[in-house]
Amino acid sequence: MRGLMQDGSLDIGVLLRRADLGFRHKRVVTATASGEVISTWGEVMDRARRLSAVLDVLEVPRSARVATFGWNSQRHVELYLGVPSAGRILHTINHRLFTRDVAHIMSDAADDVVFVDRSLLGTVWDVVRSTATVRWIVVMDDGGEEEIPADPRVVDYEALLARCPEPAPAVRVDENDAASLCYTSGTTGRPRGVLYSHRSIVLHALLLLGADSFAISERDVVMPVVPMFHVNAWGLPYAAMLAGADLVLPGPAMAPENLIRQLSRHRVTFSAGVPAIWRALEPLLGTADLSSLRMVVSGGSALPDALSEAWARATGVPITSSWGMTETSPLVACGRVSSAHDALPADDRRRLRGQPGPTVPLVDVRIVDADGRPVERDGVSSGELQVAGPTIAARYFGADPGTSSFTDDGWLRTGDVATLDAFGYLRIVDRTKDMIKSGGEWISSVTVENELMAHPAVREAAVVGVTDDRWGERPWAYVVLAAGEEIDETGLRRHLRERVASWWVPDRFLIIDEIPRTATGKFSKVALRDLAESTAASQPL
Amino acid sequence: MRGLMQDGSLDIGVLLRRADLGFRHKRVVTATASGEVISTWGEVMDRARRLSAVLDVLEVPRSARVATFGWNSQRHVELYLGVPSAGRILHTINHRLFTRDVAHIMSDAADDVVFVDRSLLGTVWDVVRSTATVRWIVVMDDGGEEEIPADPRVVDYEALLARCPEPAPAVRVDENDAASLCYTSGTTGRPRGVLYSHRSIVLHALLLLGADSFAISERDVVMPVVPMFHVNAWGLPYAAMLAGADLVLPGPAMAPENLIRQLSRHRVTFSAGVPAIWRALEPLLGTADLSSLRMVVSGGSALPDALSEAWARATGVPITSSWGMTETSPLVACGRVSSAHDALPADDRRRLRGQPGPTVPLVDVRIVDADGRPVERDGVSSGELQVAGPTIAARYFGADPGTSSFTDDGWLRTGDVATLDAFGYLRIVDRTKDMIKSGGEWISSVTVENELMAHPAVREAAVVGVTDDRWGERPWAYVVLAAGEEIDETGLRRHLRERVASWWVPDRFLIIDEIPRTATGKFSKVALRDLAESTAASQPL
Structure with a gap:
């Protein structure tokens, strides 16, 4: 028997209607190369609804892909x-x-229209x-100095909006309709x-x-x-809108000094990014008032x-650490320390905080061995982490459905090795x-890296x-020294x-100036392995 | 085009799997007439799964109604x-x-099985x-002294569980399947x-x-x-389980001294109930350590x-005030003060906190005039509050679908008169x-009552x-004096x-010993109007 509750479609209209009701006055700030633009959620929504009308003018079909190359703006x-x-994607x-x-990516997605920040044209x-x-090709003029190409497909964002002073008529979408598309970074293929x-x-x-997530x-x-091109900026613009929070966007001004200035100037309370960002900001922490921060x-x-x-x-x-993937929307776990761990020594609690930690509601997780059998949830037994739930991908879009990334019963195989303890605490090995x-035994490169990085x-x-x-196989370590510090292989x-x-x-410790990274800022293990293998070939031990 | 995300059914299995993963050790405490029973979510879930097997043993059909008469236990x-x-209701x-x-109610629901606390048999x-x-008729022995009737339909809860040492096989439910049924208190019919x-x-x-709700x-x-017979105890048992919180249940021990003792003894952080409860507890607040409380x-x-x-x-x-109805699951709004109101004087902020306040996500609200047209959202213009969303009823169960309670476009007509301001702040008039x-003009009885109750x-x-x-019509006031206080009509x-x-x-102020209440503890305006009309008939002014 069906319940007698309203359908109440879970679509993005939920966010728009909620912000319309209570949050039109809240601020959306964008840093630019030369200053900043201060707007409100009300203005953003009004412009977004006119942008929908622009898609009609451009005759973008329903469900067509609308590509963006843009900073956080x-x-x-x-x-x-x-x-x-x-109703477009x-x-x-x-x-x-x-x-x-x-x-x-563009060929696989068959993008119909592209929106691009002027500063990224080059x-x-x-x-x-x-x-x-x-x-x-719709150019968004962010003050960049790149020349606008003389191509008949090029149009200006603001000129198009100006042609559409009225919002588009409402389009009915189903909650299961596609809303957005993001490609994985391709570290594994x-x-x-x-x-x-x-x-x-x-x-x-x-x-x-949720009180126990962000x-x-x-x-x-x-x-x-x-970045807003990483898994919907981890969902933060949507969450900020649903909550009615102010939103501060760093724009193209991604230099550490600019980011610190924004955090301080706008009394930012919550921020999120990759570790490389927080590392780059660390030397500057003493230079600004960051007393407004409650969670990073x-x-x-x-x-x-x-x-x-x-x-x-x-x-x-x-x-605070968090764990997720493009395939998982992305948040799966957030490194808060549970009450079960309160009795642990401070150092252990600190280390827990660096782990993915407790999972968020709605997401199911399991750890399985090579035969697909669940391992003990004892905090020690490890295996592949698999996840399921309404915020997890069921397959991939485009030519390659990536079937091998999903189990026969439909769970996503993350490719990460992890443990779970009796309190649901997730650790990535x-x-x-x-x-x-x-x-014949496994060595965790992440553990060795973490212990090395703990050295001052x-x-x-x-x-x-x-x-x-x-x-x-034997492990080799590539090490970048902290400024002004020295240590040799014996010390390490x-x-x-x-x-x-x-x-x-x-077996070997090699001091280098910089660790090669992938396009998304992660350590490029592929490049390092190539480097190590060629070094080994030329200089046998 | 459909998104490619997993279905991830939003059914009660979500709660069970989550608690299994991380919260089996968290506590579920029930006060009894003679003491208390301390259990864990793990034990509760294991017993719940065996209870599902009991339903199979009793041959309760799929979607049949399983009635309960019980305390919070x-x-x-x-x-x-x-x-x-x-898969039962x-x-x-x-x-x-x-x-x-x-x-x-029982006839309308056609209940198949009834579970009843022994102390309620009488x-x-x-x-x-x-x-x-x-x-x-399954009797749950809560230490009550009522005699167990000699009726062949009567069975004992624990005896049935003992017959089912294994959990029931998993039943597939759809998220739109009916889960539970609750009748309105019938103040309006x-x-x-x-x-x-x-x-x-x-x-x-x-x-x-959510950070801005509870x-x-x-x-x-x-x-x-x-009570757990009021709108799923306002959803709190389910929310506590989803969050992994400890749950403390007062059982039949609802006397104010018992409630205060439970709040203090178990370091309760969050509690919820009707105003009459908080009023009854107020004289005792100095007698116990309630420093653990964060939200009431x-x-x-x-x-x-x-x-x-x-x-x-x-x-x-x-x-903290909240607003909802049986038809709304129930939470629609929760009286937190928004940042927009920070600049108000303390007294105004205090009064705001007593209002329903900002709505929760997913719920749409509107205020319409007698012709169904939205009124200004200026905090002054009032009209009927109507609500919509996935946690709102679409119609009623049973013989009477209550069609007049819903608008043509499917919104619930709450029967409450309210205002909204530009910040989405809901006030019930x-x-x-x-x-x-x-x-020909409207007088708000609630406003007059509140001003009267503000008098010490x-x-x-x-x-x-x-x-x-x-x-x-003219207003009459019925007043109950505080202990040891006196005031006459002139003073009021x-x-x-x-x-x-x-x-x-x-026009008149009548001092009485107690205000008649409905079965759910609300002021019985029906009884008072009857009383007033008969008084008016016998003692014309």
Whole structure:
């Protein structure tokens, strides 16, 4: 028997109607190269509804992909709202990807229209221009100095809005309709598209309001440093709108000094980004008043304890870890310490905070062994992390459905190796592909990296497996020293011997200036492995 | 185009799986007549799954109604979980209703099985026994001394559980399936059934975790004083489970001294109930350590400012108002003060806190005039409050669909008169039926009552409209004095003259010992109007 409750579609209209009711006066601030633009949610929504009318003028078909290359800006938020609520699909693209990946993504998505910040024209024009399906290229003038190409498809964002003074007529969308599309970063292969539904976006926004996740409230000032082309900026623009929070967007002004200035100037209470951002800001923490901060979230790659502690010392707010993937909307877990762990020594609690931690509601997780059987939830037994739920992808969009990424019973195989304890506390041990198999036993490269980075002389460390005749694989460490610090291999070796099993200590320690990164800022283990293998080949031990 | 996200059904299994993952160790405490029973969510869930097997043993058909007459207890929570997750419908019944209403409700619902606390057998046995559809009567022995009737349909809860040592096989439910049924209190007519879906229950539980609603967290100790037969105890057992909070249930020990003792003994952080409960507890606030409290919620009828302030003085925690109905799951609004109101004087902020306040996400509200047109959202223009969304009823269950309670476009007509301001702040002016029409203008009985109750000599006040030859209707006030206080009609009249329009001052003030209440503890305006009309007839002014 069906319940007799209203259908109450979980679509992006929920956010718009709610903000209309109570939050039209709340602020949306965008930093620009030369200053900032201060607007309100009311103005943003009005412009978003006119943007929907622009899509009609451009004759963008229902469900067509509307691509964006943009910084975190008010216009990008207008696209976040105006595209899906008009029944089209927002397709955010990372302009930092290699051109061949962007070309693949645009071709796979068959983008119909492209919106691009003027300051990014130099980076993406060639690939945009040569994508066959693109009918219109809408330039958003962010004060960049790139020349506007003389191409008949090029139109100006504000000129189009000016042609549409009235909002588009409301379009009926179903909660299961596609709302947005984001491609994975492709660290493990070609980028693959994740097609979010309206329902998954609204549920995910609700999750971010939860007291034990990000607790986003009407009183918050939210600044997403995570780019808006990364998994809907981790859902933060939508959550901020649902909660009625102010939103501060760093725009193209992503230099550490600019970010610190925004955090301080707008009394930001909540921010989120990748560890590399928080590391870059750390030397500047003493230079600004950050007393408004209540929560700083890190995600996208492992959070070194030492970094979180440095923030705690400087601001009183440790960095909170989180865990998720493009396929998971992304939030799966958020490193709060549960009451069950209150009795632990402070150091253990600190280390827990650096782990993904308790999962959010609605998301199911399990850890399975190589045969797909669940392992003990004892905090020790590890296996592949698999996830399921209404905010998790069921398959990929486009030519490659990526079937092998999903189990027969429909769960997403994350490719991460993890443990769960009896309190539901999730710890990531390693990426499956980043585990090092030495003498038939597994070595966790992440653990060794974390212990290395805990040494005050080490700024960053990456550990990779190198082919070894005797053991199959052996770990090598690449280390970037902190400014003005010195330590040699003997010192690093001694440091690690006290902290990990002796056979986990890398065979070699190589001091380098910078660790190669992927386009999304993660350590490029692929590049390091190539480097190590060629070094090993030329300099046998 | 459909999004490619997993279906992730929003059914009660979401709560069970989540608690299994992380919260099996958290506590569920039930006070009994003689002490208390301390259990865990793990034990509660295991027993709930065996209870599902009991339903199979009793051959309860899919979608059949399983009625309960029970206090707030662990076994009642087991029914909350075990009945809907097994595809049957939990039907909680208020044992304080008049027998004819209970008989109507049970007949309308066609209950198949009844679960009843032993201590309530004396109250409900006759009506349960004579309901034709009831095949089994399961007695839950709560230490009550009522005799167990010698009826072949009577079975013992624990004996049945003992017969089912294994959990029932999982039943597949759809999120739109019916999960539970609750009848309105029938203040405006015969009780009518609201049939909640799994989806509405899960979404409502998520809403209670929101930072700006109840912010229920893993660290909370939640004590629902609101009975479990009132709108799923306002969703609190489900929300506590989803958050992983401890749950403290007062059982039959509802005397104020017992409630205060439970709040203190278990370091309760969050509690919710009707104003009458908080008023009854107020004189005892100095007798116990209530320093653990972070939020006390009032709902079900208007919260007098003076009561909230008395709590704030004694505990540091003002009472937070909330607004909802059986038809709305129930939470629609929660009286937090928004940042927009921070600049108001303290007294104005205090008064705001006594109003329903900002709405929760997912729920749409509008205020319409007599012609169904939206009124200005200026905080002054009033009209009928109408609500819509996935946690709102679409129609009623049973013989009477109550079509007139819904608009043509499917919104619920609440029957309350309200205003909205530009910040989405909801204020209830009055029940439509409690407005007094005097000389063609409306008088708000709630406003006059609140101003009367703000006088220190007044414990409670109810204002009703009495037929008047000249004005149509005129207000009369019924007043209960605070212990040891005295005030006469002249004093009350003078007090009101400074606070409301002169023509709002009641024609008569009658001091009585107690205000008659409905079975759900609300002022019975019907009884008072009858009383006033007969007084007017016998003692013309």
